[in-house]
Amino acid sequence: xxxxxxxxxxxxxxxxxxxxxxxxxxxxxxxxxxxxxxxxxxxxxxxxxxxxxxxxxxxxxxxxxxxxxxxxxxxxxxxxxxxxxxxxxxxxxxxxxxxxxxxxxxxxxxxxxxxxxxxxxxxxxxxxxxxxxxxxxxxxxxxxxxxxxxxxxxxxxxxxxxxxxxxxxxxxxxxxxxxxxxxxxxxxxxxxxxxxxxxxxxxxxxxxxxxxxxxxxxxxxxxxxxxxxxxxxxxxxxxxxxxxxxxxxxxxxxxxxxxxxxxxxxxxxxxxxxxxxxxxxxxxxxxxxxxxxxxxxxxxxxxxxxxxxxxxxxxxxxxxxxxxxxxxxxxxxxxxxxxxxxx
Numbered sequence: 001x002x003x004x005x006x007x008x009x010x011x012x013x014x015x016x017x018x019x020x021x022x023x024x025x026x027x028x029x030x031x032x033x034x035x036x037x038x039x040x041x042x043x044x045x046x047x048x049x050x051x052x053x054x055x056x057x058x059x060x061x062x063x064x065x066x067x068x069x070x071x072x073x074x075x076x077x078x079x080x081x082x083x084x085x086x087x088x089x090x091x092x093x094x095x096x097x098x099x100x101x102x103x104x105x106x107x108x109x110x111x112x113x114x115x116x117x118x119x120x121x122x123x124x125x126x127x128x129x130x131x132x133x134x135x136x137x138x139x140x141x142x143x144x145x146x147x148x149x150x151x152x153x154x155x156x157x158x159x160x161x162x163x164x165x166x167x168x169x170x171x172x173x174x175x176x177x178x179x180x181x182x183x184x185x186x187x188x189x190x191x192x193x194x195x196x197x198x199x200x201x202x203x204x205x206x207x208x209x210x211x212x213x214x215x216x217x218x219x220x221x222x223x224x225x226x227x228x229x230x231x232x233x234x235x236x237x238x239x240x241x242x243x244x245x246x247x248x249x250x251x252x253x254x255x256x257x258x259x260x261x262x263x264x265x266x267x268x269x270x271x272x273x274x275x276x277x278x279x280x281x282x283x284x285x286x287x288x289x290x291x292x293x294x295x296x297x298x299x300x301x302x303x304x305x306x307x308x309x310x311x312x313x314x315x316x317x318x319x320x321x322x323x324x325x326x327x328x329x330x331x332x333x334x335x336x337x338x339x340x341x342x343x
Contacts, residue, residue: 005071006065008035009058011041020050031072035060048159051170054150097130098208099203100332102230103192104239105248107219110236110271113302113312114328115216116144118236120311121329123177127211130172133179134199134228135182135218139184142173146309147181149173154185157198165205177314182206196227203231212332221255229256234332235266239284240273246287267293267331273285274298294328297321 005023007016013036020032031053036043039057042208046057056065061131102115112135117133133139133153151171156163172180182202185191188313215228229235235256239249249268256266268288270281273295281292299321303310313322313329 001159004031004033004053004069006033006035006069009037013038017046017050017052020047020052027122029191033068033072035063035065039059043150044343045158048151048170049162049165051166053170087263097128097207097213098234098332098335099207099213099215099228099232099308100234100236101215101217101228102236102238102271103217103225103229103252104245105219105221105252106235106239106245109238109240109245110296110302111219112140112144112216112273113306114236114238114269114296114325115214115314116141117311117325118329118332119179119212119214120145120175120177120325121313122214122333123175123179124313125333127333128209128215129179130206130210131179132206132213132215132228133181133184134224135216136184136194137188137218137252139216141181141216142183144306144309144311145179145181147173147175147183149181149183149186152185152190153194153202156182156202157194160198160201163201163205165209168205169209180210194224196223198261199224199227199335200231203228206232207251214332221252229302233265236328236332237266237288238269238271239288240271241273241279243279246279246284250287250289253287257289263290266290267328269296269328271296272298293331294324296328 007019016034020034023030023032033054033056034047034052035058037058039053039055044055052093054068056068060089100118101117102111104111119129123129133141156168157173159167172182175181198250203213217225217228237249237252239245257263268290270284270292274297285291297320299319301316301319301321302312308315313325316322
């Protein structure tokens with residue numbers, strides 16, 4: 001069965017946690033929400049360790065409590081389905097995820113749009129998909145999926161020494177397609193405490209619980225991004241038809257090659273490919289040093305979908321732009337070895 005238990009506010013918080021430890025083990029089809037006046041940092045940390053879905057204040061309006069319960073039911077159902085899949089198909093559960101990183105050295109090229117649509121497209125095909133937002137100071141994946149996360153990658157890093165697969169799952173928010181998102185921090189200053197070692201551990205845990213791990217990145221080659229690239233199987237490099245973007249692409253490709261990335265595992269994605277700005281596809285390929293693997297045309301459906309928090313592959317699945325993204329999803333879905341960066 002799938003169900004959500006709300007404990008409190010009359011029950012003392014420690015008693016609620018003791019009961020939660022027995023009611024809602026990680027990976028079960030049960031979720032616990034605790035309502036208490038004690039909203040301290042220690043209470044929140046203890047709740048995360050125990051797998052409590054949410055901790056709400058006693059003055060939380062009822063509609064917000066109802067919304068938390070509804071989201072808990074959705075998450076419990078998804079985890080129950082995963083648990084049943086593990087029982088019926090244990091050998092498939094041992095599979096290590098293919099890691100797909102979406103990257104660009106210039107902002108505003110549609111990188112996060114591509115990443116979220118790839119993740120959702122893979123999940124639509126029945127795959128177990130994790131999405132990791134490494135744009136730590138400005139991540140938009142949660143916004144683009146119309147999700148309101150309670151926890152982020154910052155919370156995961158705070159429990160670095162004790163972090164395991166079950167605890168990490170409890171921090172993720174689940175999209176209606178089944179995509180599990182570990183969002184970027186809610187406050188930019190929290191990014192400062194996140195380093196490459198923590199990211200490496202998080203990626204390793206997500207690889208063991210997914211068929212695919214899609215990583216969205218910032219427009220920088222910092223320690224966090226280099227760690228992700230070191231564990232990546234395939235890079236989708238996003239570019240648009242303008243000189244600053246092509247210049248950034250050239251720098252990006254040179255950096256990836258110097259890091260040891262196999263050029264055959266880099267896919268060049270040309271966004272807004274039908275822009276009439278005096279440049280052509282061969283100009284893009286010259287800057288990137290490889291063929292354009294996919295083209296996404298300009299389409300007002302994309303900004304409309306972004307504003308709705310609904311990936312265009314769901315919002316307008318039969319449109320030309322959605323079909324072009326579906327082709328990218330097919331590339332991402334193809335399994336294959338090699339291509340990791342060596343450092």
